[in-house]
Amino acid sequence: MPHYKLTYFNLRGRAEISRYLFAYSGKKYEDHRIEVADWPKIKPTIPFHKIPVLEVDGVIIHQSLAIARYLARESGLAGQTPVEQALADAIVDTIDDFMMLFPWAEKNQDVRKQAFDDILTNKAPELLKDLDTFLGDNNWLVGKSVTWADFYWDVCSTTLLACKPDLADSYPRLLALRDRVQALPAIAAWIQKRPKTIM
Ligand code: GSH
Structure with a gap:
């Protein structure tokens, strides 16, 4: 199984849909929650400078709904047809x-x-x-x-x-x-x- 790391603030916000998909699929992931105070330092290191991002074996995916759609497809939750x-x-x-x-x-x-x-x-x-x-x-x-x-x-x-x-x-x-x-x-x-x- 790939190594998954989901980075977001300590909020449900735009990461929670992906957390639901991880929970439902039972896939293990790192639920990495950053402090708002640390964001200015972290922001320049994130492609496109917005979170959430999901790292899949080191590949960084941005945009919450692209992340969630990927996880939904992987888990059979994207729709049957x-x-x-x-x-x-x-x-x-x-x-x-x-x-x-x-x-x-x-x-x-x-x-x-x-x-x-x-x-x-x-x-x-x-x-x-x-x-x-x-x-x-x-x-x-x-x-x-x-x-x-x-x-x-x-x-x-x-x-x-x-x-x-x-x-x-x-x-x-x-x-x-x-x-x-x-x-x-x-x-x-x-x-x-x-x-x-x-x-
Ligand atoms: N359309 C993007 C998505 O759905 O991922 C929006 C991402 C976004 O605006 N993220 C906010 C953010 O990174 C948090 S909800 N804010 C910090 C900043 O813009 O510096």
Whole structure:
């Protein structure tokens, strides 16, 4: 098995989808969490100067979703057919487009709060409605078994619900999907043991 080293801050953030995929597949990896204070020193040594990065036997892969897609393919969680794979990618990108609306790095707390409130109140309902329609009465977002799209929904909605706990109350099917993901034994064990962080 390759030697895997995942480098990110001590946050769920953009690395958590890959941590879910490692947990589910049972592949051993180094969950390397760097201190924010050390980042300026480390940044110049990282290709493209952003994290997360995943080292696979010394080869450095950047971009969180490229990393996660690679791990999903390796673990059979990318979708069972090319069409399912495209649909899983599309759902991940749709959720990610939404997550990228938030000014995560904004330092001014008033500006940050106003932007978060606006997005959660005015923009989230459309995404939730569309995701709920897409899921329908199926168990999983794509195909007949769990994919990384379900994991991404769980990871991102965990952060969104921490910001607005009643966000998805009108969408019990989306909440039930979270429950199904979190009930997968390997995911349940990871959630139990992972470092408790705000994001
Ligand atoms: N699209 C990239 C991905 O998904 O990996 C975004 C990477 C990114 O912006 N990472 C942030 C970062 O490295 C942390 S979430 N921030 C430190 C910096 O830009 O100096």
